[in-house]
Amino acid sequence: MHGLSTSCVDGLAEALGRPVSDQEGLTTEGTIVAHWSDLDFFTDEDRIWTSAEWAQHLDDPHRQHPFAATYRGDRRVILHVSVRLHPKDRELTPAEWSEVGNRLARVAGIAPPGDRHSGRWIAVRDQSHRLDLLANLIREDGVRAAVPRKIHHVLAAECRRIEADLGLLSPREHHVSPFKANMLAAATQPTTERLDPSIVAHLSDEADRHLAAARRLMEKAGQHLGAPVASPSPHLPAGFPAPGSPRGR
Structure with a gap:
């Protein structure tokens, strides 16, 4: 997790692995694998936004509701979360990547189920084995989203559930402590070995x-x-x- 920032530009550039541009188009049929529910209100299916336009559109609530943006003096309203698959994991389908993005947005308090005034967010997948969630904490009604206090723990717990549901490897399976490995070897050592x-x-x-x-x-x-x-x-x-x-x- 990368945390909070004041603008979506840097986060989107990191998600893409290159600077945002007014020449490069991103679509919801490719790089943008998931997004907030009211996106269709702003654009039709044929519209292709550039990466610079995506960043600007995500930043707009910041300008439309300046008082919400300065809540308790903190102007960082862009949440950036990135998750990665282990190199040994299988490749996910576009639908599975979309599910991951929606689930992360939901548990982070960005897109509560059935809430038509939730904030703007997108899930970006343009780098292999990686997904980035970019969200504006300012909702469409001008209220700041209620993000869990221990959001790191909440997101980590949801990642463990996603791993189980999609049959992915867990970090506990990727790294085995040498101490535990040695203990296992000692426990299975033959008892007929000559004593010191x-x-x-x-x-x-x-x-x-x-x-x-x-x-x-x-x-x-x-x-x-x-x-x-x-x-x-x-x-x-x-x-x-x-x-x-x-x-x-």
């Missing part, structure tokens, strides 16, 4: 400590019962007599 000598020594020390604790418990139990209890050798398995003790016949 330092690990064996550590395990031996742990066993000695546990045997010593068991010996102390046995001694205390013998004292309570009034009978002496022989302390087992810490390194002999159960069932073997301690050194020097008589063997049974």
Whole structure:
């Protein structure tokens, strides 16, 4: 997301990858894949606007409603949002690109469903795997659009839903943390692998400590019962007599 600006010229130039021009025509059958609902009121199907005219038309509410444009002293009324597909994603159809543009405009508060006074906006696709949304926050009735406070989070959440609905890859699938990859390798490592000598020594020390604790418990139990209890050798398995003790016949 690029944020807010005072004019649509720079945003449209960035979306196109070249400066706006009064010689280059853009149509709603090609570069402009989605737009506000009342666009047909201003032009017929045969009319081709230049990129400079598109920028001017989007900027017009700024001039028509100057008081709304200076709301709280902020004259930045042009919202510019860009989204990109991962290079490994499939190519979207024009209808799918149009859906993406309409959904982003809706969740951003630019084009609420059924609102005939929403602001002017266009979705521009002239660069591969990229879509740019350009919108004027000043509505046709002169009221500033109610944009969500955390618009970055709202747009990001909608992008995740679009990915799921259109079967696209998620950023979580594009990048795997080396830390997580190493953890996965350790979890699936064969258990028959030879242990390091330092690990064996550590395990031996742990066993000695546990045997010593068991010996102390046995001694205390013998004292309570009034009978002496022989302390087992810490390194002999159960069932073997301690050194020097008589063997049974």
